[in-house]
Amino acid sequence: MIRQPFSRRNLLAGASALGGISFLPGLAHAKGSIVATTYPGTWEDAYRGVVAPMLKKKDDIDLELAPLFAMDQIGKAKAARGAPPFDVFVLDPGPRIVGMDGGLFEKFDPKKLANLGKLPAGFADDVGVQVSAQVVGIAYNPKKVPAPKSWADLLKDPWVSRLGLTGFQTTFGTSSLIELSKLFGGSLTNIDPALAELKKVLPKIAAVGLPAAMPGLFQQGQCDVMYTNTQTVATLKGKGIDVEFVKPESGSIAFYTTMHIAKGTAELANAYKYLDLVVGKEVQEALTKPPYNFVPVNKDVPLPADLPMKSLDEMTKYVEHDWSKINPLRAAWIEKFNKEMAK
Amino acid sequence: MGRKRSLGDISYSLVIGGIAILALLIIVTPVVVALMTSFTEGRSLKFPPTGFSFRWYEQLFDASQSRQIHKAAGNSLLVACYSTLFGVVLATLASLGLARNRHRMARVADSFFMSPLVLPGITFGLAALVYFSTLGFRPSLDLMIAGHLMVTMPFILRTTTASLSQLDPALLDSSQSLGASWLYTLRRVTLPLIAPGIAAGAFLAFMASIDNVPVSLFLSNARTDTLPIRMWGMMESTLDVRVAAVSGVLITSAFVLMLVMEWTVGLTRRMRD
């Protein structure tokens, strides 16, 4: 590893000597630490609130969480060129492929997971392990607008003037826009119809934001309709905000979220411990409960009643996208969205 | 006086006074609003706040619930302390060397050292990331200290140079001819007299470091999150009410620090001149 100009511990010792911050619990020395990414929003809350304390308790490992969307993680990791800024990725199908192509992952050995037997077959491979499923649909504020029925409703009044829009940086954004595009003659690889339709109603649209900003905008009442995943809806509900999830007529989009160990990590053993904990019964069960409402992958954990699916077998009934076809186009789409939506 | 006030003069008072009040409102309102919302009882940020409670402050100061924020605050303080410390040493030395030097090169060097003030922060942030990762460094607190040092050092250089150039050169000459060595003069005369200038600059540099986003954004990772980055994340994604509580803490401490600096080194006077 690279030698640093002055050691971190010296700095921390110096810092506590400087006074005023010595109360910080982070300075207590743990057996190890690990930096894992998490998605901003519900994922972040859940992993901070549930997983981090469990990991500390079980293995005395400090879990540092970097809230980043999948694409941002890939970008940061690529930029770091061999010195990964974090040890574990959490990714959606699209970025997962990009990461594989870019050689960003350590070869994964599923046998190192004690909980491997609790996972359905094929959930762990030599790339990573599936830790949850995500379901994407439409969220709306029932006090402000009636329930929309399909993706196309987003472009009609009264919803369009309360719509919060986000681009292709995220999986949920990309998937939703593809589904929208399909309704206007587009396809998995052609999102132009969606952009053309959006452009027509652009002046009416309430807000266009970065993906991470959407829950905040919704909470502030800047928009009352948006596409998002079930967890975000659950979190907003947890804050006492009026929000409901609807499954569009053409079906909700579903995909598995996977975790991967970063190539070149210095915390390999701790990374496996972390992943094992994440797919273990305890974590999976806790995350299934409100306000997190994750879709569990551990066979010992039943799917809760208020989830949009009864078992993981239903995943096939949901809309799934072939990300190997989407990925090559995505950078251009992001740029295109920026330009088309810019004022 | 006895002069009759003309219509023009009345309109002058109305317009200028009115706009000045608007300006004050624009300056003060957001600060007050941020403070008020931090005492809300509700779980989301609404104005006016619903009810009054300290719950968000309690949550903020709760070690287990807000560990990440504490850690980010610790990082911010650490980076700010170290970058200010190095900045004070380097900038004070440099201005001792350059402030009284009339040579052309000295003026050029001085404006060079001030250039981080006008260079867009995001450009330097990107440049620093490219540079450090080319050299093979991982984002870390050390790198952030180095980056912050560069963008905050000019504040110290500016106030120190200003107080040095207000220092009567005859004082140094007298000290010298009274038999004092360069170091003794520095210790007993120069430093005590420019100390308020250094302190004012150090304060500004410290605050600038605490507040820095563009450089931290590029040089931080999850371990080395700083408070503004953390807050930005909280503000964007969940609009966590703790953001308001953090703001409250920051506003209060900035206010107190400013008062202290005003009393000790005359901060406002130094910033005006």
Added chain:
Amino acid sequence: MQASAPVQTQQAPAGRTLDVDDLTVRYGSAVAVDGVSLSIEPGEVVALLGPSGCGKTTLLRVIAGFVRQVAGRVLVDGGAIDHLPANQRNVGIVFQNYALFPHMNVTENVAYGLRARGQRGPAVEARVSRMLDMVQLGGFRDRLPRQLSGGQQQRVALARALAVEPSILLLDEPFAALDRNLRLDMQIEVKRLQRQLGLTTILVTHDQDEAMSVADRIAVMNKGTVEQFDTPVAIYDRPQTLFVNGFIGTTNLLPGKVIARDGDGATVALDAGAALHLPAPAGIAAGTTVLLSVRPEQLVLSTEATAESWPIVPGLSLPLGSQIIHEARTTDGVALKIVEPRLRAPAGDARRFCALAPDARPSLFPRSTQ
């Protein structure tokens, strides 16, 4: 009068000699001091007098060690001090604005030089007390400089400079910031202390009265060179150059021409219309156009024409304390000032002729061709 011998006082320590030997200082291409040599006797007070920019302050700063010469030497008691940095020269200096350390009280200021030399303890305190008593500031030890009047500040500066027992005392325009009355008091005070300690002293000033009253000898400087180095009286009475003549005191310049020479004297025909026989320096031959310099008090007014008087057109008369100043104009248009005791002056302007007073010592200078 002769160049004065050093004034020795009762058991005063013998001062040092100070020699400046062919000293030249350049700033870039500009020559600030141009080959100056001065020999200063022990215990003597020498004033460097001249207009601003004449190099007097630079010369002082070279002696103090703040500025380095390009050529020449500075010697104290015959030994060169040029290799020494300012802090090892043991030269006391008092600045125009006193340069007291604003963050230290009177005691700390006076003790500064001693402490800087590593001295500590009761010896320092005793010395400081003695110095403060000497400048009559014993009751102000804990005041900060800003709590003192200008005169008090100057006494502190003086005590501070003297506390380290300097070999030479340098005073850089020390009285310029004081108001008129205080200035005279302080000049006397400084002179008293200097006599008491027998300190060789250099005073830089642009004020001729100050130089006259304080200095034993005056070096009049112009454009980096010393034009005349002599006692005050000699400089006033026998200026050797037109510059010195013009710079010291007020003078009237009357153009004329040498029409005859005899021995030490010459006959000069003034353009204003009189022929005067005067002592003249050797270099002035018959036929030279000259300027005759006469102090205002060396001219007298009269009612009748003689061969040695010339007609004037009287102007304003201004009473000035015990004296009265008359303005007048010669027939060829030269403005004159004439001073006489007020009580002796008759009223009215019946006196339309001007002549040299009986004891007048006018100076003759060849007129430059320009």
Added chain:
Amino acid sequence: MGSRSLGMTPPSLRDTSPADGGGKRFALAEWQLALPLALAFAALFLAPLLLLVGVSFFNDDKITQPGFGSWVKFFGDPFNYKVIGDTLLLGVKTVCATIVVGYPLALVYLDLGARLQKVLLFIIIMPLLLSVVVRTFAWIVVLGREGMVNQVLIGLGLISEPLRLLQTELGLVISLTQIEMPLMLLPLISVMSRLDPNLRDASAALGASRWRTLFTVIVPLSMPGLVAGCLLVFASSTTAFISQTVIGGVRLIYLPLLIWQQSLVVYNWPLAAVASLSLVVSVLSVIAALSYLGRRSSGHLHG
């Protein structure tokens, strides 16, 4: 000018160490004290920027093929011109807003007593020392659809539908006005409080109205401060990344957002380098032009 005529002290040579006694001394020139900073500056500031320039001359995001590809790509796209234009325009709008709102406050400052002046100066400086994130956050609460401004306006019956302020350039300029106002006011007040107060009385005594005095006496004389303020506000508002994204949203695209996306989202460093160098060049050239005008106007005043 002044520096030449005063250029007396040679660039070095005050002795330093008396440690050596007589004879040869090791003289440390005073300017050498600047060397540590110069080294740090070269290693941590100049080198990164030079490298950034270097990186911009690569064609691909893996930084393997040197060439002008990124420059061609960036400047071949008319969209980017619009972004540059919008960025500079945002700076201009913010500068105008801070002048219009800030200048009267500076005038009022002049009329206050010493004590109130101090209080006002304190208020003016305070936002400068508050975290940008805090200030931006505060503006979300103030400008939001259900925020303070809309509630007040609806409460007063002035509007029936909430105004859209967040995610608009208007809202952005409003929030930037507050954030940048101290940068305008400090140099302005600094220059104005050095003006001879008699000037205004003299103008009034000559029969000029206060408006006339303002525009013919005070404004021209305060020009140097005004220019300095414009400079700072412009530089700061064009690069105010946080405010631009949080208040402005992603429909308003300015160069900093573009740089951020290219560098930390898409991870095309060469293109990000080109974009950030364009930001530097365009902002600095406006600043250079402004300070040139400032020098001319102050030269005009002081001969």
